[in-house]
Amino acid sequence: MASKPAAVQKRPATKDRVEETPFEALASICSVLVGLFALTLLAQNYLIPSGSMEDTLLVGDHLLVDRITFSPPTKWMLLVRYREPRRGDIVVFRRPAPQPEPDADGNPQYLTLVKRLIGVPGDRIHLRDGVVFVNGVARTAPAEGRDSLVHDEAYVDNFPAVLPTPDDDHTAVESWVVELPKLVEDGDLVVPPDKYFMMGDNRHGSYDSRFWGLVPRENIIGRPLFNYWSFETPDSEGDKTGIGNSLAWMGHVVLHFFTETRWRRTLHLVR
Secondary structure (H helix, E strand, O other): OOOOOOOOOOOOOOOOOOOOOHHHHHHHHHHHHHHHHHHHHHEEEEEOOOOOOOOOOOOOEEEEEEOOOOOOOOOOOOOOOOOOOOOOOEEEEEOOOOOOOOOOOOOOOOOEEEEEEEEOOOOEEEEEOOEEEEOOEEOOOOOOOOOOOOOOHHHHHOOOOOOOOOOOOOOOOHHHHHHHHHHEEOOEEEOOOOEEEEEOOOHHHOOOHHHHOOEEHHHEEEEEEEEEEEEOOOHHHHHOOOHHHHHHHHHHHHHOHHHHEOHHHOOEEOO
């Protein structure tokens, strides 16, 4: 008599879709939140809109900005190194004086700028024939970019010996015209506590503390770390407004991404 074939043991069917456990779902949400936190609190990107920092920074440079180092220390981030802004740092900050024109809703506009920190509280600053002196010592001039003499040369090169007045064509902010003489001692601007003096490396093409005053400590946002992308951009591009111009520029970037990207500046450290 022929033997019966052995019964084949059936394995339980497996599901094609693996269910996510509550712990894994929570971990995914936390990773997204951490990423958003890092982008919004720890760092942010910043686009260079003008040539005031040439040749250190160029129009069209996109910077990753460290927002932690200059922030008030916190107990829950023990491994982070905090410090005060130092002379020579390149700093991102909010301009202390608003734009001449308010926004569409009538609110004052305070631009975010990037300049080099020239003077810290207590420093004595003056310019003589374009050379910056800090506490009596001449500072080595940076490699300047294209000069753009949009301001009175005597004023920018001999600050504060040549003081602006409300009637002069120095384009200095009116509040700074009133405050500046009170801070001058023996030909030097003396930086008061909790204030900082900023200048662009392209000193003849920079609208800086010589024109809108000292930057309060609370206006300092952070410091640029590196240039993550640089694209050849006309100086006038930042002045264009409207969705039509924005779409036209986006199309230009797409068409010329490879040919007009400054590849040598990619991941370039900011110093």
